[in-house]
Structures are given as C-alpha cells and as structure tokens.
Amino acid sequence: MKSRHKNFQTAIGSTEDAISPSTAAVKAAKKVKLLPRYLGICWERYELRMLQKEMELSEDGEEGDADWDLPAEAMDSSATASASYFAHWDNPSAHLHYLNDKMLCSAFKQAIAANAEFMRDKVVLDLGCGLGHLSMICAQAGARHVYAVDGSEGAATAAKQVILSNGLSDRVTVIYGDVEAGLRLKEPVDVIVSDCLGPMLLGGGMLRALAIAKRTLLKPGGIVLPDIADLYVAGIDDRDHLSTCKQQWESVAGFDMSAAMSQVVRHARLDTLTRSSQLFTTSHRLLRLGMGTTTAVRSPLEYSEEASSSTVPLTPRLAALDGFTAPFQLEALREERLFALMLWFEASFSFDDQAVQPVAVFSCSPTETSTTHQQQLILNFPKSIRLGKGEILEGTISWRPDTEFDAKRVVVEVEVNYKGVTATAAYNLPAIMTSHDR
Numbered sequence: 001m002k003s004r005h006k007n008f009q010t011a012i013g014s015t016e017d018a019i020s021p022s023t024a025a026v027k028a029a030k031k032v033k034l035l036p037r038y039l040g041i042c043w044e045r046y047e048l049r050m051l052q053k054e055m056e057l058s059e060d061g062e063e064g065d066a067d068w069d070l071p072a073e074a075m076d077s078s079a080t081a082s083a084s085y086f087a088h089w090d091n092p093s094a095h096l097h098y099l100n101d102k103m104l105c106s107a108f109k110q111a112i113a114a115n116a117e118f119m120r121d122k123v124v125l126d127l128g129c130g131l132g133h134l135s136m137i138c139a140q141a142g143a144r145h146v147y148a149v150d151g152s153e154g155a156a157t158a159a160k161q162v163i164l165s166n167g168l169s170d171r172v173t174v175i176y177g178d179v180e181a182g183l184r185l186k187e188p189v190d191v192i193v194s195d196c197l198g199p200m201l202l203g204g205g206m207l208r209a210l211a212i213a214k215r216t217l218l219k220p221g222g223i224v225l226p227d228i229a230d231l232y233v234a235g236i237d238d239r240d241h242l243s244t245c246k247q248q249w250e251s252v253a254g255f256d257m258s259a260a261m262s263q264v265v266r267h268a269r270l271d272t273l274t275r276s277s278q279l280f281t282t283s284h285r286l287l288r289l290g291m292g293t294t295t296a297v298r299s300p301l302e303y304s305e306e307a308s309s310s311t312v313p314l315t316p317r318l319a320a321l322d323g324f325t326a327p328f329q330l331e332a333l334r335e336e337r338l339f340a341l342m343l344w345f346e347a348s349f350s351f352d353d354q355a356v357q358p359v360a361v362f363s364c365s366p367t368e369t370s371t372t373h374q375q376q377l378i379l380n381f382p383k384s385i386r387l388g389k390g391e392i393l394e395g396t397i398s399w400r401p402d403t404e405f406d407a408k409r410v411v412v413e414v415e416v417n418y419k420g421v422t423a424t425a426a427y428n429l430p431a432i433m434t435s436h437d438r
Helices: 002-012 023-030 043-056 072-076 079-088 092-099 102-114 133-140 153-165 206-216 239-250 258-264 316-322
Strands: 123-127 145-150 172-176 189-193 218-225 228-236 269-271 284-290 311-313 324-331 336-349 360-363 376-387 392-402 406-418 421-429
Touching: 092 153, 102 133, 102 218, 102 336, 102 360, 123 133, 123 206, 133 145, 133 153, 133 172, 133 189, 145 153, 153 172, 189 206, 206 218, 206 316, 228 324, 239 258, 239 336, 284 324, 316 392, 376 406, 376 421
Parallel strands: 123 145, 123 189, 145 172, 189 218, 284 311
Antiparallel strands: 228 284, 228 336, 269 376, 324 392, 336 360, 336 376, 392 406, 406 421
C-alpha cells in the first residue's frame, strides 16, 4: 500500500504547477472522526476524501452541497478504470480522429474567435488536453496562460513537444495528472475548455472530471466551453444493418454462427444511417445539461416531461454516481417496424446559460450533412415493434456510471410501453467505443 501511495505522489507531484495533498493534511485528517461509509478505502482516495471534506465546509463552517458528498465506493470505482482508460491515449495516433474532425474543431475555433474578450488575458484550463490542440487555440486567442492537463502520460509528453515546436510553451504549461485524483493548480482558472462529451454524454467518464474541475479549479462566475449539451432520442428502422450482420455470422470460419445474433443485438454500437428514411419517428430531447451552470440539483434526478425542457446543472454526484432518468414520447411518422432507438447530442457554446442563440454548435445529429467522429448511439431491441402512423411509443431511459465494475462505463436501461405492454432492455457502454466504419 505504501508503494502505491508513493506512485500517486510521484505522478501528481511531477510538476511544480500541480499540488498533491500534503503529508501534514493527511496526518490531521487521521484525527477526524469519519462516517462508517468512508472507512476502509484505499490510501490515495482517503487523502482525496479529506480534501473533498474540506471543500464541503462553507466560510461559516456549515456543511456544503450534498451533490459533492460522494460515497467512497463512487470514488474508488474509477481508480483502476482510469489507468486503463488513460493508457489508451498514450499513443498519439489515438487522437487523430478528434484532430481530423473538422466540425468539432470549427465549433471551438468559431466560439473562441467570436468571443475573444472572454479569453484575452485569462487563465484557462484545457481539461483532457490530448495533444494540446485546444490549448494552442486559446493561447493564440490571447489567453494569459493555459494549463493543459491530461491523465495520459504519453499524450502529455507529446503535447509538450507539440506546443514547444509551435512556439507557445511560454504560455502553455502541460501537466500530466488527473483532476479526479486531487490535482490542484497554482491559481484558479477563468475558463475551462474540454472535449469531454461521449455517448449518452457520460460515455468515457470525462463529465465526472469536468464536474470536479468546475467545483475545485474554476473561479466563481467562470466559463465552461462548451456550456450546454442536449441529448436526443428517436426511433429507427435498422433492418439493413441487422440483415448484413446476419449474413456475416452465417459463415464464419466454416461454421454457421448466426445464433450469436441474439447476443449481438444486446450490445450498443456507434453508427450512422445508411439512408435518411431509417429515421421514421419524431425526436425527443431527453436532457439539457448545463455544464457551466453552478446551481445545485438534488439527486437522484428524475424529472417530468415539463422539466426536461429546463437546464439541469452538472454536479459531481450526477456525473459520478446517480446519472439521469428521463421519459420520452415518440410519434411514428409512417407505418414501420421499430428496431432500435438512436441517440445523439448537440454541444452549444453560448457563454451564457440564458442566451437565446449559441455562438457555435457541435452536433452529431443524424440529419447533419457534415460528418463527425461522434457517430450516433444505437440501441437495438431484442424484438421489433410495429408502429402505425401517428401511434405513440412511450418509455423511460436511465443512464448512470457503472460504479460496480468500471466508473467510466455507462449502464443504460430502457423501458418502453406500447398498447399496454411494457418491455425492458439493458446495455453497457464501454469507456471507449469504436465507431462503425462504412
């Protein structure tokens, strides 16, 4: 256990710009009487728990926001998962599909260029910086200093080299570290930029890091970019894909393996439509997430149809433990068989939670003409449902981090109600999902 503690200190304390928990703070923490649920956790997380407990105390000494009060198991569940997740990004080639995403890069550039006053002379945190692309955009836009943070040692090393070769190392400091492990900076930041969204918004676990960074590193009134994320669902005809899959499994290594199809459809996939007519129901917005909103929301979050039109503030507890539950209604635009639900998100750069129109939008909607690496998430049903034109399919979708096995995975549960019959299905989204290549 002592060696693990040493490794933790070495990793987080590898730069003068990152401050790890002090030994004195830990010794003092040992004298504090903790609730039983905080006992028996690993040493690194015990230190982090002490830091978080301090943050819960307001200036008048009263307990703070319950949305920050995470059980020990919620913090421990990401320790091993994070190491495996970050190792994937050690190879710079793993970042190419992000860097080559013209739609994504254009949205960030457009938003920052249109609001240069929010960046000029400001201190910026690039959370999950990868190879430092967004950090360099912010530096060129006039940021006084940018802290580029990534939990991947390989990515951080490559980012330092890239930033140096582009002549921006005097204004960009690359830090190899993990915000979830208690990373602190020399100074609070004015702006956080992060390409943190994945499937179902929670995919990949970066929203949890963003929620913590917003609470611990961002100045009051600071800005998060993007600051709004909308999650949508619609029904599709997926028979083309299922037919192709069946043909592929009918002859594998000289055997008929088509029986495996019953398991294939139980796994979510990232894909795009082969024809626009596959989308045959209305769409429904499940959630509007305010990533820059600071107002607290008690959890677990279960809200009505009317409430789904309001902005739900991002908190550590929602991103790390409770997740979300939302109802939906889909109307069939023609008679067709419903084989799957399709989900996608739109990220908005509004610089203001109350703004009528965002400055820029990044969308992975199936109706978008521009392509993006963020494909749509497809959840196939075990059996199709025949809908008549104008008929309504009602249901509920719940999604949360998989705190039992891997906090960067997402557990999705779907319940649909049609003509008095209720059916349920569950899916596990891995931390890193591979897009389906056409």
